[in-house]
Amino acid sequence: MRLITWNINSVRARLAIVEQLIREYQPDVLCLQETKVQDHMFPESFFADLGMPHLAIHGQKSHHGVATASKLPFDASHKIDWCEKGDARHIAIKLASGQTVHNFYVPAGGDEPDPDVNDKFAHKLQFLEEMTKWSAELQDESILVGDLNIAPFEEDVWSHKKLLKVVSHTPIEVEAMLGLMDAHSWHDVMREHVPMSEKLYSWWSYRAKDWSLADKGRRLDHVWTSPSLKGKTTKMEVLRDARGWEKPSDHAPVLVDFDF
């Protein structure tokens, strides 16, 4: 089973590269974040024509939004309303093989890493707290993917020192993420395949003149599994090339092959 997760930054604006990804990499399951489209306007037939007719979508106007597309039918889907905000940041499907795939878009958190003065950062921390409680009680064998908007480890960012006060790499967020991982003993698939001592990014700002040369990236996208699935992945690759495709997203897709 090949799974790809990708923050697409508007699915309708990027149909051409979604098609390119599906044709070149043939995912069985494709998890998208920041689709930025209401459910009734989602390009369903576009995915069906590319061989992925089975969709679980959770969208809203303008912002956020997640969608999971599958080649094969899945058993069920559900969404969770985190922080009771009524926004679209999660969709889950249950694969025929038994595992549940949770597709997340965690709040970015704004600029100021202080929950007392920045409501967006407070929201991000509350979201992580709810995910932690949920993880502690989670029984299903699960795969958790998506844009979690935190780069937890030193080599997950281009400069640990320079980013310590930048939202996405601050100690308070990293602590929250490590607590979240601990709550279900979530297994970090990307770091299983790339040693902690090596740089590993999935996002590069649009604002850099030459994003690849400057290479000021961050690992904001993640693939985690329940501990029972540890060792069940045969390949992991950040599809960095896609960051350089025509009219790209600022995130690169992350591909993982499972042995089921």
Next chain:
DNA sequence: ATGACGTTTTTCAAACGA
């Protein structure tokens, strides 16, 4: 240190992203 870019909307400016 700043600003750089890109998408969306009852658009042509402002909010948001990270």
